[in-house]
Amino acid sequence: MWQYLLKRLLLMALTLFGISVLCFLIVTMAPGDPAAMKAQALASGGQSNLDEQTLRKNQELYYLDRPTFVNFEPPTRTSTVRATLEELDDEENEARRKDALARLKGTIGTSALELLIPELGPRVADAEAREAKLREHLAALRSDGAAQARAALGEDYGRYEPQLPPGSDDAAWAEAWARREEPLQAAIEAPARRLLEVLAGIVAPRGPKLPEGVGLAEARDAWETWWSEHRAEYAPEHVQQVVKAWLQKGGVPETEEAAAADPELAALVQVGQLAAPALMEAMHDASSEAAERQAAFGLAAVAHKPWDLTVDAKERQAFAQEWETQRAARIRGWREAAEKQAKRAAEAAGKTYDPSQVSYPSEDAILAGFASQEDFVSDRVAETLARHRYRWDDWWYRAEEYYVDFDGGRQFTRGFAQTQFGRWFSRLIVFDLGESYKQKRPVSEIIWDAFKKTLQLNVIAIFLAYLFAIPLGVYSSVKRGTLGDQVSTLTLFLLYSVPSFWAGAMLILLFTGPPFLSIFPAHHLSDLNAETFTAWGWFTDRLWHLVLPVAALTYGQLAYISRQMRTGMLEVLGQDYIRTAKAKGLPQSVVIGKHALRNALIPILTLMGGILPMLFAGSVIIETIFTIDGLGKVFFDSILSRDYPLIMAILMISAFLTLLGILVSDIAYAVVDPRIEFR
């Protein structure tokens, strides 16, 4: 049996993988770019207001800039720096240029230094050559080679070409071009100047002190000298030393002043992003929370990120304030509820309401079960830390390539990891379902919130459905053809054909308020003031709220299952062994209850395989009518707003539960029916 189970589970894993690939493919191939969809989920004003940069950034965010399944050239530090340098020289696209500049300066930082310094020489040389050529052309404009020079200038600097009326003479052209000398020179020098800006930004506030408007050659020389003097400070050995010193320090500075005066931290910041891989490793391998915090704090400082795994006094105070607010709201809520009750009571008794006569519950009663400030704050602190850890991992998945030149083995695995599917799947297997486009909070949180509600409804509904359906089915098969059978058949048939949206609406109309009966509530699973109830009051209130939605969910199921039961039972009752049992003189109850029922339950078990996914599925219609934020509604809304992460997560979970349900019902078969065995 265990072997069989193992086999089935393995098969299941395989199937799930297949489903995930399929799921992924469907979303990838569905019309519309998910990045555009995400941005569009928010901007309803037509696609035209999505600028190119927004789109590109969002694509990067979801790894849509990567290949789908296999990445033959996963980026490394060297290739990233080279690609960013290319973007830095993109004359056509200013946004992209700015972006590259910021990335080199702020994100890749010192990690790029040793690759950037050697770039300086060629760039300056190139600028010098181009400038010499420009001067030559400008001089030629006044001489015999005028036409040729004009053509050459127009070709090289088309964007700056003067607009002169046709037939203008050479002198006019020469003058017009000469007026452009300054912007032209700037354009020629731009690549080298941008690189200088990047370098200065990376090592600021260090670096050679250069006067304003310094010549390119001079700047190059100054930088090369500076680099030869300071190179050792950015060498791997030194970086290692600095990181080690920081990690062994034991304790992070508590205040900003202390941080500013901390020598180890200052050394770390000076080394900059070069320290990131070592710190990240230290954070992952940390044996204690203190060590983890030490590494995270350092990493936050070098990578410019706020996730330092520390919650300072200010943040704690904010949490405490939040607790105060919620506490005050709770007290106010209870008092309001008491007033309302007093008003109702006064009205019912025909007296005038006297505010001074309201009996308010004591503060102790109100705050029973309300978390203490300490617990509340520590919960929030834990939440914050968990968020920080998550952010680090999420960040590192891509950022690693800014800092590390991978070896062959890593590059091979990265070939699969650094793809759209790889990113999605690597998160899926650790149950990270991503973040909803629309609600901007973790999908798992959304699903869990909704699942709690759906589960309550469905467990009760399915339980009730089986509870009534089985006896009903047995009854109508045993009493086949009697009036009772006919009445139940007709009623169930009618029930089965009533659409649930109509039934739900009718239930609300009839039972929830004037002009008809006012027995049950029409919305939500609890009263709005339910938190002011006692535990028992809360429980009965919940049951009270469940009645109508459960009724609306149950009746259809009931009709279906009892029909199945009836058919199954009829088939069994016609069998020889039943006749034998009857002939043996066994009492009717034993024949039906023992011999017939057990065998007739087998087809019902098949139905039960579907229960698991059903518990999860929820009903759009019932949940909408009764304002219950269950999974059915969440799923429906996510489809309408094309919230892909949410859609995919729900699909994957449903697929998993369906497979599990089939497995469970197969096992149940074998348990119920001795003729079936595991193989």
Add this chain to the structure above:
Amino acid sequence: MRNWTWALLLCALGVSAQDLAGPVPVDAFNPDRDRPVEPRRGGTIQVRTPGDPSSINPICDNGVSTQDVYQYLGDSLAIRDRETFEWLPMLARWWKEQDVVVLADGTRHAGRLLSEAKADPVRFAPQAARYTFAECDLEAVERVGADGESQRVAPGSPEFAACWGQVVDVVPKAETGLPRVRGTLERPPGGRFTVWLWEELPEDAVLSLPRSEIKRVLEGPDGAKVEVPALRQLAEFELHLRPGVTWHDGQPVTAADVIFSMNTIQNPVVDAAHLRQYYVDLERYEQVDAATVRFAFNQQYYRAFSVIAGDLYIYPRHRYEPWKFEGDADGFGRHFNAHPDHEQPIGCGPYRFVRWERGTLIELARYDGWWASNPGGAPVVPWIDPRMPYLDTLRWVVINEKTAAFKALQLEEVDADFDLEPAIWEDEASNAPAFTDRFVRAKVLSPLYTYIGWNADRQDVGPERQIFADARVRQAMTLLIPREKILRDIHRGLGEVVTGPFFSQGPFSDPEVQVRPSSVQRAQMLLDQAGWVDHDGDGIRDRGGVDFEFDYVIHNMRDYHQKVAEIIKEAVERVGVRMNIRKLDWAVFLDTISDQKFDAVRLAWGEPSCIETDPFQIWHSSQAGNRGNNYVSYKNAEADALIMAARREVDPVERQRLLRKLHRLLDREQPYTFLLNMYTLGFYHRRFRNVRFYTIGTTAYNFREWFEVPREER
């Protein structure tokens, strides 16, 4: 030059003042309105909402419910008075507005244009500005009296009335930080509380600029040519923040917060594409000092002030710690999008956030540190009662289903519902005394209209099938569609037929444009003229061998679309036109519309304000194709010119003239058949008073001013 006032304009155009701006009646729908009660603090309102917002962060979420809630959590720099439309200082205490001129040598002056923009030479007073501030911030003004003596006049004194339109020296109250400026004192059109001061400079400081010296085409930072108008009116703004305003966590609101908010919106990773489009012409913005921000636009745009002062959401910088993402704007964008504060926002408005149980309710409570509140004391600003906001608690209760919502009202589980279906409005129970004794029935028009768009450039068919490219055909369709019947039969008469895209009670709708009555004969005549005649005798009109047959697409989100479609189908089939109704799923429907693969569609446009309206997105030819909002591909050179002129026009009177002209043009051309403006229907409990319904604002009602009357006094 700018001595016009609304009154003048109204006389000239023969419109009654009520149509444009003016007092909005208080408690208009409440039978108790004639029994005056003193406003007081206290009480709770529970208002029903059909669905949760996805977050309470209007920067990333343009859902209506997000804005509904956020308007009480945050204040803007300035706000338009919902009755007079004048700009009232809120977080900004005062501001100055300047014109900009760029000279051929690249010199840029911000100051005041003194002559006509097209004059030659242009007279320009550099550094001068138009100041806007509250009259209550004025200590006195000094003017030279008839006797040549300098005379000090305090606001409110009888002599003060004579100062309007005169050159005076203003003496502001010391704490305002306003400079002492000499200029012409003026009341903004229709205004009650604020003052415009047109700064005057001595004659020798005024520049006289020949037109040839004003640059036509500017060059961008790297020499590339960029079209930027070199003379632009009201294109630079400097706003000074009110001291002492705090966020709900006690931190002060500073200029850094304003700049941070603007930076955030401009960050391409932040999901604010819907807001970013308003700031494409924003040339630069900067913090001048701790309480001053400056914005400069590179276009002259009538909404410039509105988008920075009225529409800019200001967020607390200290909560987001952007300095920790130095050099990593993308990282900050992601951090911002998913920031936990968006589930429990911190603002600077009259209410602070208390709790949000998703799918159930959102609760806000009055923030006692709100800058404008001063219970029992003097008003901080004359347009806000210092006891405001009156209600202690605002709660939005989610109830999806409309019947359940109505039951909840009847059981007084909720106090108000502004998302009613006509069926419930007409329901006997909601008209019975048992209900109306307790609830007020409110019916108001807001700027929103439904229409049928006729696609002039369908993407998936050839030129011979572009049926609606011809204005005569569109006119004929309008004449055929029985709009009154649709209003009566489908919408139970709860609305009015509209003639154009502008709100009928707003300034831009031309009252001379009449509703075109249905006329089958005239429609047939027009179709004949356009060449659509039944040549082959099969009962369907045709032209060039193509039958007059079109696709009318509807979506499945509301039931009545099918019924409307059938009424139209019946009407057009009578004259030999075949109409196919295509019902689509919402997402597919949207794709079909943006891909322009349809002939006709019924949709609606709405906007929060009837006076900021900019027809550019919907009607300008540049917005056709490429999934823009002009998805019927309406292209008309005259309309384009009117739209662009109106966009640049900072003079409201001239803008009104241009847009009314556009209204008449659209009426002639009928790119849409304009259908109806449906009433916003609402029920609210009778115990709430001081209720007004406006035509501008996020919602027609404003809970800031509602208060509750105890049962005994009703």
